Amino acid sequence: MSTAKPTSNDRDRLVNPNFITEVIDADLQSGRVGHVVTRFPPEPNGYMHLGHAFACTLNFQIAADYGGRCHLRMDDTNPEAESMEFAEGLQNDARWLGFDWGEHLYFASDEFERYYEFARELIRRGLAYVDSVTHEEMGRLRGTATTPGTPSAYRDRGVEENLDLFARMRAGEFPEGAHVLRAKIDLTSANMKLRDPVLYRIMYAEHYRSGNDWCIYPMYDFQHPIQDALEGVTHSLCSLEYVDNRAIYDWLMEQLFPEARPHQYEFGRRSLEYTIVSKRKLRKLVEGGVVAGWDDPRMPTIAAQRRRGVTPEAIRRFASQIGVTRTNRAVDLALYEHAVRDDLNLRAPRVMAVLRPLRVVLTNVEEGAEQTLSLPYWPHDVVRESGDGLVALPSGERVTPGAAVRDVVLTRELYIERDDFAVEPPKGFKRLTPGGTVRLRGAGVVRCDDVTTGEDGEVTELRCTLLGEDAPARGVIHWVSASRALPAEFRLYDRLFTVPDPEADADDVEPQDGEASAASVGHVDTGFMRFLNPHALVVTRGFVEPSVASHPLDTRYQFERAGYFWRDPVDGRGDTLVFDRIVTLKDTWAKEGGRPAGRERRAEPGTRAAAPVSAGPDLTPEQRAEVERFRSQDVSEAEATVLAREPQLSAFLEAAANVGELGRLASWVVNDLGGPIREGANRVTPEGLAALVKLIEDETITARIAKDVLAEAQTSGETPAGIVERRGLRQVSDTATLEAEIDRVMAENPDKVEAYRGGRSGLLGFFAGQVMKATGGQANPRVVQDLLRAKLG
RNA sequence: UGGGGCAUCGUCUAACGGCAGGACAGCGGUCUUUGGAACCGUCAAUCGUGGUUCGAAUCCACGUGCCCCAGCCA
Numbered sequence: 030m031s032t033a034k035p036t037s038n039d040r041d042r043l044v045n046p047n048f049i050t051e052v053i054d055a056d057l058q059s060g061r062v063g064h065v066v067t068r069f070p071p072e073p074n075g076y077m078h079l080g081h082a083f084a085c086t087l088n089f090q091i092a093a094d095y096g097g098r099c100h101l102r103m104d105d106t107n108p109e110a111e112s113m114e115f116a117e118g119l120q121n122d123a124r125w126l127g128f129d130w131g132e133h134l135y136f137a138s139d140e141f142e143r144y145y146e147f148a149r150e151l152i153r154r155g156l157a158y159v160d161s162v163t164h165e166e167m168g169r170l171r172g173t174a175t176t177p178g179t180p181s182a183y184r185d186r187g188v189e190e191n192l193d194l195f196a197r198m199r200a201g202e203f204p205e206g207a208h209v210l211r212a213k214i215d216l217t218s219a220n221m222k223l224r225d226p227v228l229y230r231i232m233y234a235e236h237y238r239s240g241n242d243w244c245i246y247p248m249y250d251f252q253h254p255i256q257d258a259l260e261g262v263t264h265s266l267c268s269l270e271y272v273d274n275r276a277i278y279d280w281l282m283e284q285l286f287p288e289a290r291p292h293q294y295e296f297g298r299r300s301l302e303y304t305i306v307s308k309r310k311l312r313k314l315v316e317g318g319v320v321a322g323w324d325d326p327r328m329p330t331i332a333a334q335r336r337r338g339v340t341p342e343a344i345r346r347f348a349s350q351i352g353v354t355r356t357n358r359a360v361d362l363a364l365y366e367h368a369v370r371d372d373l374n375l376r377a378p379r380v381m382a383v384l385r386p387l388r389v390v391l392t393n394v395e396e397g398a399e400q401t402l403s404l405p406y407w408p409h410d411v412v413r414e415s416g417d418g419l420v421a422l423p424s425g426e427r428v429t430p431g432a433a434v435r436d437v438v439l440t441r442e443l444y445i446e447r448d449d450f451a452v453e454p455p456k457g458f459k460r461l462t463p464g465g466t467v468r469l470r471g472a473g474v475v476r477c478d479d480v481t482t483g484e485d486g487e488v489t490e491l492r493c494t495l496l497g498e499d500a501p502a503r504g505v506i507h508w509v510s511a512s513r514a515l516p517a518e519f520r521l522y523d524r525l526f527t528v529p530d531p532e533a534d535a536d537d538v539e540p541q542d543g544e545a546s547a548a549s550v551g552h553v554d555t556g557f558m559r560f561l562n563p564h565a566l567v568v569t570r571g572f573v574e575p576s577v578a579s580h581p582l583d584t585r586y587q588f589e590r591a592g593y594f595w596r597d598p599v600d601g602r603g604d605t606l607v608f609d610r611i612v613t614l615k616d617t618w619a620k621e622g623g624r625p626a627g628r629e630r631r632a633e634p635g636t637r638a639a640a641p642v643s644a645g646p647d648l649t650p651e652q653r654a655e656v657e658r659f660r661s662q663d664v665s666e667a668e669a670t671v672l673a674r675e676p677q678l679s680a681f682l683e684a685a686a687n688v689g690e691l692g693r694l695a696s697w698v699v700n701d702l703g704g705p706i707r708e709g710a711n712r713v714t715p716e717g718l719a720a721l722v723k724l725i726e727d728e729t730i731t732a733r734i735a736k737d738v739l740a741e742a743q744t745s746g747e748t749p750a751g752i753v754e755r756r757g758l759r760q761v762s763d764t765a766t767l768e769a770e771i772d773r774v775m776a777e778n779p780d781k782v783e784a785y786r787g788g789r790s791g792l793l794g795f796f797a798g799q800v801m802k803a804t805g806g807q808a809n810p811r812v813v814q815d816l817l818r819a820k821l822g
Numbered sequence: 823u824g825g826g827g828c829a830u831c832g833u834c835u836a837a838c839g840g841c842a843g844g845a846c847a848g849c850g851g852u853c854u855u856u857g858g859a860a861c862c863g864u865c866a867a868u869c870g871u872g873g874u875u876c877g878a879a880u881c882c883a884c885g886u887g888c889c890c891c892a893g894c895c896a
Binding site: 070071074106107110164167168173177205209219221224230232250252270271273274295297299302351352353359360362363366367368375379408409410457460468469506507587591617646665666667668670697701732736785791793794795796797799801815 | 823824825826827828829832833834835836838839840841842845846847853854855856857858859860871872873874875876877881882883884885888889890891892893894895896
């Protein structure tokens with residue numbers, strides 16, 4: 030965690046290597062940066078949810094991996110949405126997740142004065158101007174995706190006038206909307222973000238921190254890059270929707286912080302199935318009273334998951350397991366639940382609770398008789414896997430397994446789970462049935478002799494005989510003593526929505542009559558509400574064994590066979606016992622048809638397009654003639670088409686063909702030089718290419734060597750043939766040399782040889798690759814493969 | 823249909839021209855006084871079509887699909 034070196038030790042890094050760590054590695058290697066500084070920059074306009082937790086974890090853990098630091102920053106530049114409640118909530122949540130930013134807590138609102146000065150600087154340099162058109166007019170002037178924008182009448186105001194107007198904006202001389210400050214970048218850019226983005230707007234709103242000090246507020250695109258630079262951030266990580274904004278980021282950096290500037294990198298967001306992470310929609314749930322608050326345990330917020338009993342370790346584990354890529358992804362809920370269970374399995378002592386009680390009378394146990402059983406808190410496997418041979422008491426004290434027990438009293442009257450008894454058991458039912466037997470956990474086997482049924486047909490009581498330890502029984506069920514157990518409320522949580530992607534599914538469904546108006550109140554589409562799971566919270570009243578009364582209030586339990594629970598921090602820590610179910614146990618019986626607990630999945634996994642056979646691009650008659658001309662010179666159709674469409678490439682090829690044979694050069698131009706030529710970065714001359722291809726034809730070198738040489742030539746600017754000469758590159762076709770190499774590779778990988786002979790013919794590539802590597806790519810691959818086939822048999 | 827981004831088992835992810843690997847989920851089994859956990863086995867993928875190459879998930883071309891951008895939100 031605190032390696033002094035600014036490099037990451039591969040063995041114990043928190044974040045798996047990814048495209049961002051590759052950039053950091055390269056930056057450190059090249060010396061562009063000497064240390065790593067990241068930042069997690071939420072806007073305090075809502076509570077942190079699991080999607081943010083992913084971003085937060087990524088920033089803090091990458092910094093930790095490189096011995097750098099990560100700042101926490103509030104991007105609080107929009108007073109209308111933000112509040113102290115949210116700012117404090119965000120800090121609480123980040124801290125609870127286990128992250129430490131030391132003294133590096135920043136608020137954009139603390140820097141308004143500095144931002145203001147940077148804005149004046151831009152104005153003075155003619156890079157920003159005060160625009161005074163209406164909101165609507167600005168929209169019109171911005172143009173559309175396919176048409177360029179046009180300058181407003183104010184775009185060329187003088188510096189002095191701009192400075193004066195900007196100062197008066199700040200002084201409160203104008204109403205909201207009268208003026209804005211805009212960057213003067215490029216109104217014709219294909220990137221809409223660059224069409225003179227607004228830098229400052231007038232807002233007469235009280236800011237939760239700066240109060241009424243300001244009536245102009247900076248926009249994200251202006252504030253964020255500057256703040257990164259002021260903090261000394263080296264790698265500014267954000268999500269994919271900001272890719273277009275990077276152009277502004279870079280523009281500002283070039284203007285204001287040309288040296289030692291931060292760079293922005295974007296990663297794909299992570300959402301979770303069966304929930305939503307849109308802050309506005311979550312707010313809708315809270316404000317609409319659909320849930321009890323931001324910390325309602327059904328919510329995907331960190332506050333809610335914390336209240337529900339999930340640990341920060343589980344969330345961090347989840348965050349690091351879902352990986353970092355450049356694709357937005359919706360993660361399977363099962364992945365999250367697994368992380369939660371995996372964490373709880375080793376930290377939750379086992380006790381018994383009955384959630385939906387059914388009275389059982391043990392007819393052969395005397396009235397008032399009590400037998401005290403000593404039952405272990407931990408199952409055999411947790412005990413066995415304990416590193417030090419000790420296990421924890423709920424108090425946290427570590428004791429020998431024999432001492433990690435609690436008293437459980439067996440009495441004449443008990444409660445069992447209603448689900449654990451069935452008059453007509455489904456196939457495979459391993460619990461109690463009329464006349465059947467079952468083991469009561471830790472107490473022996475019972476037989477059901479009699480079933481009492483109420484007027485409505487509901488089973489009200491079972492009369493059973495306690496048979497003792499050795500009687501046969503197929504299953505084990507949990508129970509509590511009716512006279513000794515404590516009454517408790519159980520809150521059983523399930524997924525918030527009934528479909529994996531409520532937002533997308535809401536768009537799929539045509540609004541029914543009269544729903545359209547109800548479904549789009551207050552600018553937020555509320556169509557997703559129709560998929561709310563009515564069973565996301567089920568409350569039951571039952572009983573829990575009395576030992577829990579003596580445990581620390583924040584003990585997380587596994588109620589055996591029922592799930593992981595703890596006492597609700599808000600409603601369940603007083604005299605009444607209220608337990609939240611953190612997560613269920615995996616239940617392989619439930620989906621067996623015993624219960625219809627099959628999880629509804631989306632019907633179709635998004636069928637991809639039927640993919641018609643591509644007919645190739647449309648060509649003009651001239652291009653068609655070109656294709657024919659190239660075809661006649663032994664160029665393949667695909668390559669001829671590329672050449673016909675791209676004059677730059679065909680010109681290069683024609684030039685090379687003056688020295689070599691066009692038909693043999695075409696594929697090199699198209700496949701290997703096409704990229705650099707198009708980008709104007711090509712450093713290989715037509716003559717250079719022709720000379721190189723000659724070397725292949727006279728078998729001096731292989732195509733493989735040629736590709737490597739070309740790549741080197743692009744960076745060094747040397748002639749390809751010069752590189753071949755200087756490095757003494759020659760293809761190796763000598764059988765004896767190659768055989769020796771092959772023998773060595775085979776001797777080193779006897780298992781692979783065997784596997785190949787056993788039928789894994791794909792391994793031929795492995796052997797060929799090994800030989801190629803060993804010869805620095807100079808072996809003649811055809812010869813190598815022939816020899817390999819012969820030797821491997 | 824202007825610009826940008828992305829596409830690998832059901833889901834998440836790895837492989838950086840040379841064995842398509844792992845995790846979750848599923849299925850089967852072992853074990854079990856939790857229908858839990860653990861262990862073993864198994865199913866299962868390179869968006870499509872061409873091209874380059876001895877060899878392509880990876881390079882080239884053409885398609886297809888999804889996502890983002892026209893707030894004085896972030």
